[in-house]
Amino acid sequence: MLAKLGDWLDERFDWHKVWEAIFLRKIPHVNWFYTLGSATLFVAMTQAITGILLTLYYVPTPDHAYDSVVYITTQLPAGWFIRGLHHWGASAMVVLTVAHLLRVFFYGAYKYPREATWITGVFLLLVVIGFGFTGYLLPWDQKAYWATTVGTQIAGIAPFAGDWILRIARGGDELSAVTLARFFGTHIWVLPAALATLIGVHLYLVIRIGISAVPEKDE
Amino acid sequence: MSMHRNNRLGRRDFMKAAIAAIGGIIGAAIGLPAIPYIMGPALKKDVGDWIRLGTTTKVELDNPTLFKTTIETQTGWINAEEEFSVYVLTDNGQDFVAMSNICTHLGCRIRWIPDEEGFFCPCHNGVFAKDGSVISGPPPRPLDRFETKVEDGILLVKRG
Numbered sequence: 001m002l003a004k005l006g007d008w009l010d011e012r013f014d015w016h017k018v019w020e021a022i023f024l025r026k027i028p029h030v031n032w033f034y035t036l037g038s039a040t041l042f043v044a045m046t047q048a049i050t051g052i053l054l055t056l057y058y059v060p061t062p063d064h065a066y067d068s069v070v071y072i073t074t075q076l077p078a079g080w081f082i083r084g085l086h087h088w089g090a091s092a093m094v095v096l097t098v099a100h101l102l103r104v105f106f107y108g109a110y111k112y113p114r115e116a117t118w119i120t121g122v123f124l125l126l127v128v129i130g131f132g133f134t135g136y137l138l139p140w141d142q143k144a145y146w147a148t149t150v151g152t153q154i155a156g157i158a159p160f161a162g163d164w165i166l167r168i169a170r171g172g173d174e175l176s177a178v179t180l181a182r183f184f185g186t187h188i189w190v191l192p193a194a195l196a197t198l199i200g201v202h203l204y205l206v207i208r209i210g211i212s213a214v215p216e217k218d219e
Numbered sequence: 220m221s222m223h224r225n226n227r228l229g230r231r232d233f234m235k236a237a238i239a240a241i242g243g244i245i246g247a248a249i250g251l252p253a254i255p256y257i258m259g260p261a262l263k264k265d266v267g268d269w270i271r272l273g274t275t276t277k278v279e280l281d282n283p284t285l286f287k288t289t290i291e292t293q294t295g296w297i298n299a300e301e302e303f304s305v306y307v308l309t310d311n312g313q314d315f316v317a318m319s320n321i322c323t324h325l326g327c328r329i330r331w332i333p334d335e336e337g338f339f340c341p342c343h344n345g346v347f348a349k350d351g352s353v354i355s356g357p358p359p360r361p362l363d364r365f366e367t368k369v370e371d372g373i374l375l376v377k378r379g
Binding site for chain 1 (some may be wrong): 245249252253255256257259260295296297
């Protein structure tokens with residue numbers, strides 16, 4: 001049945017070619033470090049799913065944000081689990097992204113002709129850090145509040161533009177309802193859009209160019 | 220092609236099966252908890268608690284009397300006060316009928332109009348008689364009734 005549907009679609013737009021290009025492409029003999037990128041992608045997907053689930057209940061206003069998080073964690077069936085996955089997944093994202101970056105760096109895989117892949121990867125790292133920074137504020141507890149106070153203050157030290165950056169990040173002088181709302185909007189709309197676009201380009205390049213082999217000793 | 224000779228599982232097929240199995244387990248680990256997580260609040264039923272309306276002497280004889288009271292509700296993470304209105308009817312000052320003021324058609328609030336001897340719904344012209352039975356319009360059934368009891372001259376109704 002499923003095979004028949006597959007054949008029917010294949011006859012129309014040859015999707016099998018796409019499948020083969022992605023999953024059955026030729027790769028050099030590599031090692032387990034080469035799975036770090038896929039691992040990052042996998043965690044990104046679980047982050048998307050658990051994040052969408054969290055938005056069903058989370059409210060980004062100072063008077064209800066914390067209460068809605070407590071509600072998710074203590075009242076909802078499996079709420080602690082969904083939130084827990086998102087919480088730990090966030091740390092895993094940063095760790096895996098950096099580990100992936102280090103593998104590419106130490107194997108010299110960023111060199112010609114893969115510079116563009118590397119550059120999109122660097123932007124992806126920035127997006128992941130942005131996710132971490134904006135997501136950290138959302139529970140609106142003491143830790144979140146003061147971490148963001150300090151974080152935005154650090155941004156404020158930047159020469160010349162510092163004060164502007166601080167005010168734009170906070171949406172004013174102080175951390176407020178405006179800050180929470182814009183961090184939320186950034187966390188669930190702006191960054192996911194950037195992430196999806198960059199991952200699309202990144203993966204296209206990985207598949208299009210092919211991955212590099214483990215470098216030889218004398219290379 | 221897919222199977223090796225003498226029916227041994229090939230490397231490629233083993234990998235396929237392993238990926239499907241692990242993927243299935245991971246998918247279930249996230250997918251299954253998502254169901255109660257989404258359904259949770261929908262399955263929660265309000266507990267039927269007794270609500271004090273006021274002294275029974277306030278109920279006019281043979282004339283539906285409106286009792287308004289505020290009740291504390293908790294929905295999700297919000298504690299709120301909600302207005303709760305009940306029409307009470309008695310024909311002897313002893314036995315009380317407590318009726319909901321919510322139209323059985325689509326949930327609008329109905330109102331007793333003494334001059335017209337009827338409960339009127341503003342949304343789709345549903346009309347109910349004094350005892351809550353349908354006179355005209357789209358309502359499918361009479362007004363809902365609450366269980367009542369009297370304690371020390373105070374009338375109480377059971378919600379839910």
